[in-house]
Amino acid sequence: MMERCSNHVKMVLMATHTRRTERRTDALSKERIVEAAIEILDAEGESALTFRALAARLATGAGAIYWHVANKGELLAAAADDVIARVMTGVAGGAEPRAAIRVISSGVFDAIDAHPWVGTQLSREPWQPAIVQIFEGVGGQLQALGVPERAQFDSASALVSYILGLAAQYAAGARLLAPDTDRSAFLATIAERWMQLDPAKYPFVHRVATQLPEHDDREQFLAGIDLIVAGMTAAR
Amino acid sequence: MMERCSNHVKMVLMATHTRRTERRTDALSKERIVEAAIEILDAEGESALTFRALAARLATGAGAIYWHVANKGELLAAAADDVIARVMTGVAGGAEPRAAIRVISSGVFDAIDAHPWVGTQLSREPWQPAIVQIFEGVGGQLQALGVPERAQFDSASALVSYILGLAAQYAAGARLLAPDTDRSAFLATIAERWMQLDPAKYPFVHRVATQLPEHDDREQFLAGIDLIVAGMTAAR
DNA sequence: GGAGGTTCTGGAACAGCGTTCCATCGACTC
DNA sequence: GAGTCGATGGAACGCTGTTCCAGAACCTCC
Numbered sequence: 001m002m003e004r005c006s007n008h009v010k011m012v013l014m015a016t017h018t019r020r021t022e023r024r025t026d027a028l029s030k031e032r033i034v035e036a037a038i039e040i041l042d043a044e045g046e047s048a049l050t051f052r053a054l055a056a057r058l059a060t061g062a063g064a065i066y067w068h069v070a071n072k073g074e075l076l077a078a079a080a081d082d083v084i085a086r087v088m089t090g091v092a093g094g095a096e097p098r099a100a101i102r103v104i105s106s107g108v109f110d111a112i113d114a115h116p117w118v119g120t121q122l123s124r125e126p127w128q129p130a131i132v133q134i135f136e137g138v139g140g141q142l143q144a145l146g147v148p149e150r151a152q153f154d155s156a157s158a159l160v161s162y163i164l165g166l167a168a169q170y171a172a173g174a175r176l177l178a179p180d181t182d183r184s185a186f187l188a189t190i191a192e193r194w195m196q197l198d199p200a201k202y203p204f205v206h207r208v209a210t211q212l213p214e215h216d217d218r219e220q221f222l223a224g225i226d227l228i229v230a231g232m233t234a235a236r
Numbered sequence: 237m238m239e240r241c242s243n244h245v246k247m248v249l250m251a252t253h254t255r256r257t258e259r260r261t262d263a264l265s266k267e268r269i270v271e272a273a274i275e276i277l278d279a280e281g282e283s284a285l286t287f288r289a290l291a292a293r294l295a296t297g298a299g300a301i302y303w304h305v306a307n308k309g310e311l312l313a314a315a316a317d318d319v320i321a322r323v324m325t326g327v328a329g330g331a332e333p334r335a336a337i338r339v340i341s342s343g344v345f346d347a348i349d350a351h352p353w354v355g356t357q358l359s360r361e362p363w364q365p366a367i368v369q370i371f372e373g374v375g376g377q378l379q380a381l382g383v384p385e386r387a388q389f390d391s392a393s394a395l396v397s398y399i400l401g402l403a404a405q406y407a408a409g410a411r412l413l414a415p416d417t418d419r420s421a422f423l424a425t426i427a428e429r430w431m432q433l434d435p436a437k438y439p440f441v442h443r444v445a446t447q448l449p450e451h452d453d454r455e456q457f458l459a460g461i462d463l464i465v466a467g468m469t470a471a472r
Numbered sequence: 473g474g475a476g477g478t479t480c481t482g483g484a485a486c487a488g489c490g491t492t493c494c495a496t497c498g499a500c501t502c
Numbered sequence: 503g504a505g506t507c508g509a510t511g512g513a514a515c516g517c518t519g520t521t522c523c524a525g526a527a528c529c530t531c532c
Contacts, residue, residue: 028509051490061511063493068509072490123359123404127426132433132441139440151459153444153451158460162394165401168359190363197368204375205368208389215389223387224394231467264480287519297482299522304480308519 028060030068034078038115041079046117046175049076077128080121084130087111088137097141098229104137105163105225109218112167119171123164135160147232155232162228166221188213264296266304270314274351277315282353282411285312313364316357320366323347324373333377334465340373341399341461345454348403355407359400371396383468391468398464402457424449 036057040049051062051072058065069075087107095103112119122130139156147155177186194202194209272293276285287298287308294301305311323343331339348355358366375392383391413422430438430445 050488052488055511061513062491063512064510066491123401124408126405126408127429132430132438136438136441139444142440152440153447154456154459155463156440156444157456158398158463161401161405161460162398162464163401164404165359165397165399168400168404169362169397172360172362193363194368202368202372204378204388204392205372208375208392211389220390220393223390224397227391227394227467228398228464229467230470231463231465234466234470286517288517291482297484298520299483300481302520 028064033068037075037079041117076121080118081130083111083115083118084133088133097144100141101138109221112170116171116174119167123168159228184213264300269304270318273311273315277353312357316354317366319347319351319354320369324369333380336377337374345457348406352407352410355403359404395464420449
């Protein structure tokens with residue numbers, strides 16, 4: 001048969017053989033591969049995740065990895081899904097909806113803060129499982145928030161788009177930020193560049209440039225969430 | 237000297253030599269390169285833009301391009317800036333702020349709709365000129381909207397993050413969408429996949445799945461803008 | 473109008489990537 | 503033991519962004 005991997009095929013194979021007895025204790029598996037990928041991503045950044053580096057860390061060859069994972073996109077999606085799933089299970093139910101949305105949002109933010117590559121991945125493939133999890137998490141609160149049925153789809157989409165947008169922004173910042181320099185110095189550089197723009201063409205940018213270095217990303221992110229939630233309940 | 241390109245160095249050189257007289261009518265220039273890049277991106281998509289393809293179209297070598305452009309990132313940023321600049325100059329001033337924000341937003345949406353690669357690029361590098369233009373465009377309306385001084389930075393950031401998030405989402409959709417299939421069929425596929433999720437774990441996703449194929453991206457995007465603007469004016 | 477320097481060109485070469493291919497291994501069934 | 507088949511690992515392929523450099527095109531000054 002020699003079929004190359006796809007989850008569906010794998011499932012069928014496992015089903016016919018009653019149950020997979022693990023062949024060796026050090027056997028490769030999608031879980032072990034994803035785990036190793038996350039370790040590389042966290043330790044050395046997005047650009048360090050190559051199939052060669054991954055193979056070296058797992059003491060195997062690139063071909064073996066492709067038996068378990070279809071391609072790099074699937075690997076990254078699985079890694080991001082893994083991180084987001086941990087965030088979403090950490091969110092307990094039963095809270096007041098406004099608070100629940102804040103908890104989910106800040107959980108996602110903190111996850112991206114800790115693993116910037118997740119931000120890149122989320123904005124690269126919007127229909128991956130990780131996004132659906134977030135969509136469900138915030139969408140499930142809207143009924144309790146009093147958002148009319150007809151507006152719930154648009155509202156949840158707006159929240160998710162906002163989260164995605166910030167995810168991309170933050171991840172991009174982390175990508176070009178040297179690992180040792182701190183963020184406020186980096187933002188000061190951006191602010192300086194803003195100051196050098198033509199004040200006639202960019203009056204607003206000039207006005208807020210001073211606020212850029214001293215602002216708190218996390219607070220600004222949550223302020224945006226509050227803004228959108230306020231809009232949802234106001235436009236009753 | 238043989239200095240390799242950077243805008244700053246170029247400027248200095250030009251200044252010392254009073255004025256560059258164009259050497260040949262078919263001379264290479266950053267403008268011509270960006271123009272050719274946009275043509276390739278529009279006609280064949282993001283993956284078709286390679287330095288080899290670009291060199292072939294310009295009937296030159298890859299090395300010549302690098303004299304005018306530092307790297308591929310700068311090329312993409314310049315291309316996106318070009319498109320967004322056309323959008324922003326098309327927006328006349330003097331309108332009611334709420335309407336002006338809608339005009340800017342839908343202008344950006346339409347640009348990404350026509351050039352999906354712009355969406356990818358905007359979310360990849362959030363501090364590029366194109367983003368600053370959008371930031372200025374929406375931020376400049378907030379004073380007239382009555383948003384308090386202290387909240388303007390957060391509000392403008394929220395709007396831009398939202399626009400970026402949707403840009404990424406839409407561009408990713410266009411990326412994996414075969415050029416001939418239509419969008420509604422594609423969305424129907426996604427909706428089907430949503431339907432197959434566990435209804436106990438994903439009740440909200442199930443509920444809105446039916447709305448997915450028939451929804452209008454542009455309208456949903458503008459609904460999100462209205463939501464955020466409503467939030468800004470409500471939280472007075 | 474040539475000399476000499478600078479700007480710019482084009483193509484070869486390099487290192488590294490994702491992916492494919494395939495000989496081979498290990499475990500299980502007959 | 504022979505045969506089957508999931509699984510392995512490493513070589514090889516085609517492509518990428520980028521660098522390098524010999525030399526053409528051009529400008530300036532004598």
